[in-house]
Amino acid sequence: MRKKKDQQRQGQEIKAQNNQSKSRRTKGEKPKKHKKQKGFLQYLNPKEMETEIIGYGYQYSLKSYLITLFLSLAVVVAVCRFFQLTPKYMAILIVIFCFSLPVIIVDQFRFLYEQKRFRQSVDYMEQMIYSFKRKPKILESLRDVLSLSDGKMAECLNQAIEAINRGDSYEDALLPIENEYGCERMKILHDFLIKVERQGGKYQSTLNIILDDIHSWTERTYSFQKDRKVVKNSIIISLVMGVMITATTVILFSRNKSMSPILKMEAYQIGSFLVLGVMILLFAFVQKKLTGSWLEDIHDTNxxxxxxxxxxxxxxxxxxxxxxxxxxxxxxxxxxxxxxxxxxxxxxxxxxxxxxxxxxxxxxTGNGNAAKKRLIKECEKEFPGWIRGIALDLQTDNVYMSLRNSAPNAPYVFRNEIYKLLDEIEKDPTGILPYQHFLEDLEVPDIHSIVKMLYSLNEVGSDDAETQINSLIVRNNALIEKAERLKDADKVKLVKQITWLPMLTSTAKIFLDMGLLIMFLFQMMGKLQ
The missing domain is CATH 1.20.5 (Single alpha-helices involved in coiled-coils or other helix-helix interfaces)
Incomplete structure (x- = not known):
């Protein structure tokens, strides 16, 4: 155990040599979210829209946009004429559609771009692991990946290789790749590879576990993409069905000449305009909400x-x-x-x-119960990612040092609890009570079980440490899957909730038309008397 602690102290000294550059990467410069989208008003300028699409790596000329706009407007005008809208309301709908179309087009290209970006990230991480297992040198692994890459990934790899060749730290050299792709797993992989190259140690089994986690994450992401597609298709079907249902009263009124005056009523015109406007805006909203990055694991914390x-x-x-x-x-x-x-x-x-x-x-009382549920949900989301970093740090550090190094950048929801844990460990370095007290009030069995595993790592010998750490990582991967599924569910929750809105809008329009019909019939009966 004393020999192991000496090795850990040596590891700390090696890590301190690059502390300045690493702190800039982990604290001062968080990986940026890629490409902040412009406002929809800017897309009204075709040049701005074209520039945005080119930034995604695709070509979309002004001619193509005008053709799409012309064909789409023809459909909108046809629908307006079918509903017999007056020129005033038809013009307003056309304006709404012209505002929405550029957003819809840009988001379609953004979807393709994010798909490609996700695939490039997965290929990069997998190939880095394969190459590093063969020869544990980051520079050689980057060169291997470069031979199989193209586009933006190749540019980032060239920047990284040039930075390493001119003597920059690994943290700074790999930062362009992390900034471009912004993936938490990529940052964790980089940290582990840097530690192995600087400090050595057993790494093959841990790399296999990281690779398995990447494969599992890839499968979950593709499954999530399918779920998004199902939600989008459901809403599109709901929109189409809503318009068709609303059209039934139009057919009824237009075929009966005696009822055709209803179509000229202001209430009918406003109702039809609102229904069609809501359908257009809903489609644009769904297109935007269901088009996002598959790599942004950063959780916005309130x-x-x-x-x-x-x-x-x-x-x-x-x-x-x-x-x-x-x-x-x-x-x-x-x-x-x-x-x-x-x-x-x-x-x-x-x-x-x-x-x-x-x-x-x-x-x-409800306040405490509701607060507890929110805290448990937040902890379940954030704990797996944090403990994964701890597990990788344990390859070279002891439990206390790993916890202390993680505390400043730990998830906000239990950051204070980590500092309490560190204080209790300092007072009772060999006891299990500090670990039992961690988040004990929330009563989350999975979290408590894994934290107790951290305590057991203080008691095992160096021969068993790797097995225990890998067991911790495997156990934690199950929590990661659960947490990511919770995040995915949150992302589509709002969109799922509006699936009923097209049908509700159409139903309200049917009731309005029936009410207008009843009023019209009473008026006709009054004239006959």
């Missing part, structure tokens, strides 16, 4: 909400205060009911007041 949830959760766990609040709420809500029942000698009010008191007193 720190204010997390602080508020921890505050509410801790407050709810103050049992004495919670009991007093429950008693007060019970007296305020049920007391008058019981008093009224006693005054009126009404058993119904007395029994109802007692039941109400029981419910109010024993049912926990």
């Amino acid at each position: 720190e204010k909400q997390i602080d508020k949830d921890w505050k509410n959760f801790r407050k709810e766990r103050n049992v004495g205060k919670e009991i007093m609040q429950s008693v007060f709420a019970t007296l305020i809500c049920s007391g008058p009911v019981i008093i009224f029942g006693l005054w009126q000698s009404s058993k119904i009010f007395i029994i109802g007041g007692i039941v109400l008191a029981i419910v109010i007193f024993f049912v926990p």
Whole structure:
């Protein structure tokens, strides 16, 4: 164990040599999100739209855009004429469509671009692992990948190779690739390869586990892409069905000449205009929401909400205060009911007041429960990625040093808990209680089990350490899959919720048309009398 600690200290000294460049990469310069999209108003300029598409690696000329615009407008005009909209409302719909079409076109090319970018990232990581396993040299591995790459990936690889050749640190040399592709797994792989080349050690089995994780992630991403496609197709079908349903009343009114005046009513014109406008905007919204990067593993954290949830959760766990609040709420809500029942000698009010008191007193307040659910969900999303970095650090560091190095950049939701864990470890370096206390209030069995595995790594010898670490990584990969599925579900949740909107809009339009028909019939009957 003493020999192992000496090796770990040596590893720390080697790592300190490049501390300045690495801190700039991990703290000062977070990988950028690739290509911030322009506002839709800028796309009204065909040159701006063409420039954006060229940036995605595709060609789309002004001529192609004008042809698409002409054919699309012909369809819009045909639909407007079918619904017998007046020129005023037809013109407004055409304007809405002209605003939406450039966004739809750009997002189609962006989808193709992100598909290609994802595939390039996966190919790069897989080939880097294969090459590094054969010869553990980052420069040689980069050259191997370069021989199989093209386009933007080849440009980034050339930049990395040139940077290494002129003496830049590996962190700085690999930064252009991470900035361009912005993938968390890529950063983790780079960190591990750098550690192995600088410090040596056993790495084959860990690389195999990382490779298996990449393969699993690739399969999940393709499955998620299929889910997005299914949602998109469902909404498109809903849009088409909604228009067709709305068209039934148009056919009914137009075929009966006596009812045709309904089509000229202002209420009908406004209703038809709103329905068609909503359909166009919904399609553009869905196209934009379901077109995104498959590589952005960075989770946007609402720190204010997390602080508020921890505050509410801790407050709810103050049992004495919670009991007093429950008693007060019970007296305020049920007391008058019981008093009224006693005054009126009404058993119904007395029994109802007692039941109400029981419910109010024993049912926990919602703020703490809701906060706890949000915190658990956030921890389940963020914990796997954090512990994966810890597991890779354990190849060269001990548990305490790995935890301490991870703390500044740890997920916000349990960053304070990590500092508490470090303080408790300093007071009790050999005890298991510090690890048991980590997030114990949230009661998440998977997280507690993995944290206890960290404690066990302090007790095993060097021969068993690699097996234990790899077991930790494998165990954590299952949590990663669960967390990523939660993130994927969140991404399509909003879009799934609007699947019903086209049918609801069409149904409302049918009711409006039927109401106009009834009014028209009453008017006709009044004239006959």
